[in-house]
Every structure is written in C-alpha cells, then in structure tokens.
Amino acid sequence: MADPETAGSDTFGSETSRSDASHSEAWIEAINDAAKELGGGWIALRRYLHQHPELSGHETLTTQYLKTLLAKLDLPIRVAGDGRGLIADMVTDKALANHPRIAIRGDIDALPIQDEKSVAYHSTVDGVMHACGHDVHATVIVAAMQLLSQLQHTGRLPWPIAARAILQPAEETAEGALHMIHHHALADVGAVLALHVDPTRQVGCVGLREHAFTAACDMLEVRFIGSGGHAARPHLTNDPIDACTRWIQSAYRRVHRAINAHDTVVLSIGMIDAGHSPNVIPDTATIKGTLRSLSVEARRRTLEVLEDVGEATARETGCEVRLRLGSSAPGVMNDPALIRLLHDSAIQVLNPASVDWIDEPSMGSEDFSFYLEHVPGAMFRLGVAGDQVGGAPLHTGNFDVDEHAIAHAAKLFAASIINYFDPDR
Known part of the structure; x- marks a missing residue:
C-alpha cells in the first residue's frame, strides 16, 4: 500500500500537470481558431503585395500600405528614414515596458525580373516581381501580429509578451538590415527571428538548422x-x-x-x-x-x-x-536556443512531422545576418511547394507559392513569441 503523503503528492502533481497542459492547449487552440478566421485576409494581402512590387531602395508605397494595416491593431509604429521600412511594437503589460522584446523580421523589396505567371495576381509593374517570396515574408509578419493581437483582445493570451515587427527594405542589395539598425530597429530587442520561403520543401514543412545557416x-x-x-x-x-x-x-x-x-x-x-x-x-x-x-x-x-x-x-x-x-x-549563424524555441513551437501549432532538420548550410546569403551581429537570432525555411503550385525556383519569372504556407509561418511566429515569455520556460 502506498504511503498516504506520497500518494497525495503524486495526485497533486498529476492535477497540476493536467492544468498546465489544459492551459497550454487553450492558447494553441486560440491561435488555430484565429488563423482560420484571418487566413483569407492574409492571402489577399500577399496577392496585393505581389501585384504591386517595389525594387530595393524604392519601397515607400509598400511601407505605407503595411503601416496602414498594422495601425488597425492600435500598435505604436515608427517608419524608418526615407520612408522605407517600419517597426511596430506590441507590449501587453506595463511590467514589460522596459523588458527586451523578441522581434520578427520580414523583408519587402522585389527583384528586377519579369513576372511570367498567368495568374490573376500577376505583377502590374513591368520587369519587377516578388521572385524571392518577400511578399510572403511581409504578409507573415503582419499575420503573426494580428494573431497575437486577437489573442490579447479575446483574453486568450496566456501571459504578457513584448514583441516587435520589423519590416525592412533592400534585402536584395544587402543594405536594408543596416538601414533598419541605423534607425534603431534593434533598440530594446533581446532576440530576433526570421523566415525564408523554400520551394524545395512541401507546405507544412519547416526547415531548421543550428549554427551556420547561410554563407x-x-x-x-x-x-x-x-x-x-x-x-x-x-x-x-x-x-x-x-x-x-x-x-x-x-x-x-x-x-x-x-x-x-x-x-x-x-x-x-x-x-x-x-x-x-x-x-x-x-x-x-x-x-x-x-x-x-x-x-x-x-x-x-x-x-x-x-x-x-x-x-x-x-x-x-x-x-x-x-x-x-x-x-x-556575413553568414547567418542561428542561435541553438532559438532554434529549439522554433522547434518546440512548430510541434505545438503544426505537428511533429513538420520539422525537417537541414544537413548543410546554404551558400545563399541573407542580410538578416547583420542583426545577428547585435543580438541572438534564428531563421527558418518555410516550405511553399504544394501539389499544384510552389515548386518553381527562387529568382525566376514563374516563382509562386502555395499560400497555405502563410498560416503555418504566422502561427509558428506567434507561438514562438508566446513561448519565449513563458514564465516556466
């Protein structure tokens, strides 16, 4: 027969575990519910950006459009110099006012490539298109902030968070990150996350790698x-x-x-x-x-x-x-702790089979690396290849994505931000 004190302790511990699990499941369910509700708007946003691309150094209209969307969330927003790029903060509790934020970064510039697709959202600018997925990246950042805002306003955010959205210009010319850093995008930031679309991976797949990620x-x-x-x-x-x-x-x-x-x-x-x-x-x-x-x-x-x-x-x-x-x-060096954060969050809001560990670093480059000279960070690859669309290579006139990937990335960012501030983590 078990000792009464031991038995009582075990029983209490089980109830606590069930309570914690239920609490966790509640906000995960809330993210999934909100993503279903908002997903149509995300696809519309991505298509609008795809139709109205701007080259590196000229992203003023894109910046203003994204500012208008984020302003609807009642967030403090700052536009960077020359009207290109912006940051938006979400701090849900005054106690975190001076706490380092976790930032999520997306890029907004397009490439001098002719759009060769026969789709309704074909680029309206001759010789310019989003052939590297930056329209998706920008949409995901906005979507993640919308998810977090919805959880906050419905009382389903499990604890306070302090997040920052960074939407930067000129990634393709390796100038945008330095531009944003110069305009204080990393002030009060303790960590930064980013993504890049990957047409070699299926929708629902997230590519992760610790340490060396790009050349x-x-x-x-x-x-x-x-x-x-x-x-x-x-x-x-x-x-x-x-x-x-x-x-x-x-x-x-x-x-x-x-x-x-x-x-x-x-x-x-x-x-x-x-x-x-x-x-x-x-x-x-x-x-x-x-x-x-x-x-x-x-x-x-x-x-x-x-x-x-x-x-x-x-x-x-x-x-x-x-x-x-x-x-x-410089090369992107992924922080192992932040990769583990992304891994755990992907299992929560996607599924265990969604994570694909990357064996070798890419010889491509990313100016996201400049942020990592100041704060720890991590980038993941987002699978965008579906059965009908999304397999064309980056930087080609036929590049496109399966838009179901947008919700996957938005949920992953939102969950990672919430988990980053988990008091027990």
Missing part, C-alpha cells in the same frame, strides 16, 4: 584597363577582353585548387561588360560576381588567391587589373 557573400568587381585599337591589329593593343577571359578561367581553376576542400567556397561571375563594336578592341572591360564562403579563413585565403590571379593576368596581358569588393553580408 557570407561578397560582391566583386574586377576592372581591366588596357589600350584598345583596331580588331585587325591586336598586336598593337593591350586587350582587356583577353585579360578578362584569362582572369575568369584562372580564378575558377585556382580557387578550387588553393582552398581546402572541406572549406566550401563558391565564386561566380554573373556579368561581363566590354566593348561597343565587333571590330574594335576596347580600352576597358569589367566583370562582376559574387564570392560566397562559410569561414573567415576560407574567405581570406580566396581573396589572396584572386589578388595573385590579378597580378599574373596583368603580367601576361599588359593590362592593369583592379579588384574591388562591393557590398557584403
């Missing part, structure tokens, strides 16, 4: 200065096009022979600008590309190799070779 990226420009002349007499010139092609071939070969095979480095040239006539050797040629790396040492060594390639090319061709680094972004 560092440097923009490269190499200018070749020679002396042009008639195409019939190349011996009287120092041909910059010859220098340009030699540099590219040598750089591609040398980088992958000089860098440790365990240190992933990707060098890609995406632009060549030289000449104006088929029978004239020009005076100059310019190439532009990117260097992506996962370690500081690999990046340093690669840049040394490229300098050597430039010196060798100059000796062989008689041209001056100038290598210049443009904008760059």
